[in-house]
Amino acid sequence: MSGQNKTASRGGNRGGRRARKTRHLDNEGIIPILARAVREIENEAQRGKVSPHARTRFQVVALLVREERARIKEDAEATEATKAEQFKRLDGVATILAKTAARDTTLLMLLDEGAEISEAARTMKRKMVEAAGLEFVDESEPDQPTVDVPGRERRVVPQSVVSRQLANPFQRPDFESAARRIEPKTHRLSTWELIGPLLRAFEIGNGSPAVLDMPEPTSLTTRDGQQMMLHQAKLVASVQAGHRTFLLADEPGLGKTAQALLAAQAADAFPMLCVVPNVVKTNWAREAQRWVPRHTATVIHGDGHDINGFADIVIVNYEVLDRHVGWLGDLGFKSMVVDEAHFIKNRKSQRSQHVLEIADRIRQRTVRPLMMALTGTPLINDIEDFTSIWQFLGWIDEKKPLPELMARLEETGFTPEDKAFYPAARRAVIEMGIVRRRKVDVAADIPARRIADIPVELDDEAGRSIRAAERELARRLVERYDRVMSARAPENQSSGIDDELVRRVAEWERDETSDDNSGENVFTMIRRIGTAKAPLAADYAAQLARSVGKVVVFAKHVDVMDTCEKVFADRGIGYASIRGNQTPSVREKNIDAFVNDPDVEVVVCSLTAAGVGLNLQVSSNVVLAELSWTDAEQTQAIDRVHRIGQDMPVTAWRIIAAQTIDTRIAELIDSKAGLAARALDGSEEEVTASADIQIEAMVALLTGALAQRQR
Structure with a gap:
């Protein structure tokens, strides 16, 4: 049997499936099914808003790509050439998924580890596996030594752990404070919700x-x-x-x-x-x-x-x-x-x-x-x-x-x-x-940091398109507001702006996923703004690199990172890249290049993939090419540079598109920083309501449009 056919027949039950028979690599098996499905999702995303059915398919394809990659990696009988070809095809599917998610960033929530997998998704996954000629196996079926807990998901026990358990069948009792039993002196609070x-x-x-x-x-x-x-x-x-x-x-x-x-x-x-x-x-x-x-x-x-x-x-x-x-x-x-x-x-x-x-x-x-x-x-x-x-x-x-x-x-x-x-x-x-x-309180050897906003004017066709899209979103929000207001009884209609209704309209707009509206939403607009800012952010980073040394650039979307890297390549500026789809070895190689190679002047980092766990204090300048949705994520990114070992003042240069919703989002992020300051740092700073920034941004957009109409 060739390595190729062995690969097809060895499915095992990883990822909930087992191969029934051998299949030709090019046109049979699960990968062609995934390729066709992801193209359909991409086409729908290009036409406008992604439907609920396509969102479910997006999640299922992502799950199956992950499982198929793990299966191929562990297939000991497949040749390296066969594996390389399969990985290449999976990379193609993954690239389209990434581009689609960059187009509609709400899809990223479906990739979160804590994202719910609906019954519809499970059914679709079963159909796609069976359409590939594979047997769908219940994920609770064990293929490793398992803990016998009825109704729980498959759980493995590594052999070395079994050896430890056999070597120590009885754990030493912990008698420390065994008699300790804390009882309140009174019970005045026993009936209170606390x-x-x-x-x-x-x-x-x-x-x-x-x-x-x-x-x-x-x-x-x-x-x-x-x-x-x-x-x-x-x-x-x-x-x-x-x-x-x-x-x-x-x-x-x-x-x-x-x-x-x-x-x-x-x-x-x-x-x-x-x-x-x-x-x-x-x-x-x-x-x-x-x-x-x-x-x-x-x-x-x-x-x-x-x-x-x-x-x-x-x-x-x-x-x-x-x-x-x-x-x-x-x-x-x-x-x-x-x-x-x-x-x-x-x-x-x-x-x-x-x-x-x-x-x-x-x-x-x-x-x-x-x-x-x-x-x-x-x-x-x-x-x-x-x-x-x-x-x-x-x-x-x-x-x-x-x-x-x-x-x-x-x-x-x-x-x-x-x-x-x-x-x-x-x-x-x-x-x-x-x-x-x-x-500032405990580490005097760490210099201060500051955030400097760099407003940029988007005065080209992209900028005009973004402002038009904002007007379209505002118009749609106003129409929804007016429909609700007109449906009320005359005595309940307000001559001014109903702030509670404004917030509800914003919440409906953010959560809406089932209508046929193909217009802009706050997520797609932020992506478009990021794309339009990318060349300007890269240009600023390039200037910094030439004048002050190494620079860290953070972005949210793949196309923004791609644009920045192209600018650096065109200008002959050495750069490294840290992305979520990299293997640990590639990631470490790129970090090492930025830290140790004097010719690598810039590192382009994903906000989600590189926002934690990195020490990049070889630089003291950070460029935030795109805004985060939270102050916490922004802080985590800056603190890749501003940490123990840093001996220079740190500046984060935040690129903000003037005269767009980008400006309002920056203000909201800054106001949200007050929540942690008040709760943990003892700050007396006023705290804004802890609602989602996406909602607050649309509240501001709708309120502004209504106020302008009343003038």
Whole structure:
């Protein structure tokens, strides 16, 4: 049998299918099905708004491309030439998916790990697999040793973990604080709903930073001779004093990874589980080798065939956590760290549920495990982003504070009816373990940073087209507003602008996916603005590179990155690229080129793929070619440069299209920064409503159009 035919017959059950018979590579199998489907999606996107059916197909194609790529990679019998040809064809499908998503950025939400897969998507996936002549196999069918949990998804147990379990059939009981049982001294709050008031306490703020009182360290030197900064040593001293739960919300770049590893060492809390984004799991292994070299670390890739089951530190990324939930919950971890913990803010998402499940099982086995949530941006859009993190730490459940926090609240002597409850409750939660330090406060060796806006005029045909599209969107919003207003009874009609109706119209417009309207929406407009700004952003970056040295450019969309890179190539400027579709080895090679090669003057980075986990402090200038939807994402990008090791002032140059909705979005992003400042940094700055920026942008557009009509 040729390598080609062996590949077709070896489908296995990865991705929910098994090959029935051999098939010719060029015109049979799953890849031609995917190619035809993605072309149809692309054609629809080019005509206008993507229909719900095409959105479902987009998600299914993306899932099948991912699964087929993994199947080919693991096919030991296929020749390298066969694999290369198959990968090339899959890359073609993936490229069209990326271009389509760049055209309609709402499709990107379907690629998120926490995105819901509807029953319609499952049915479509089955039909496409069967149309390819493959047998669709239930994804719960095991092909590896499994944890026998009825009704759960397929879960693997790596052989080395089985060996560890057999070598240690009985875990040593944890008698520490076994008699510890926290009972509130009173029960005045037992009938109160408290989660809302606790969140309100942080939304109000009280002028003081959210920092746990921590003891002064006796030394800044670790047991292995590494030097800590004072703020890092204080957290370690707190662990040595017995504290065991932390929301470590230090600003990005202050060494949260090192603090977590050293905290585990101080608490003797090994084995340790680290749940991290995929892009930083290799960096976690390197940091473990640096800060706690006496403890072995292992990284889980895929099904974990190559991991060291006896390691002290187990590092796993969110994307494969579902396969390993079973054994991770049973291994006997004494500590658990969740990096970029804002990833679990949606408690309904699969990754959040898996993280919370493992955390609960760790607490069942260990009386007082070390639990740490790390995030420089704990609040993305809403104060409620806190709740899933608090639940992971064991401070609350879905409905109420748990005993330790409840006891602290009872000790305040107040109820939510009392004004004094809110600052006291905020302090009570902080003392559970919130630690938020800013660079300006604790790291004098890190220079200040600033954001400088560079307005650009889009006075060409693209600019005129964008302004026309804005007018069209405003007209459509006004028409919808007028239809609702005219349907009201005369006595309910307002002569002025009905702000509540304006907001509802904006929400309807953002959420609308089922009509036949092919006009502009806020997502496509932002993409078009980004495309129009791209040559100007690249030109500015090129000028910076010539005058001040290395420059980091961030963009959201593939076509914007492509345009910037073409400008640099045309001008003979050496550049590297960091994108989401790169392999780890390519990514590391490009980072190394930018950091170490003097001829590589610019690195072009994806906001989503390169916004976390990178150290690019060789540069002190960042160009934001496109705006993010959140201040948190913008901050994460800037902090790839503004972090420990930086010895120059950092400037982020934000390219903004004047006289377009781009300007309003920049204002909204800046106003949203006040939420985290007020909740965590003690700022007295007024906080705008924590609604989605997309909605706020359309509210502004509609309000402006209505106001202009009334003049």
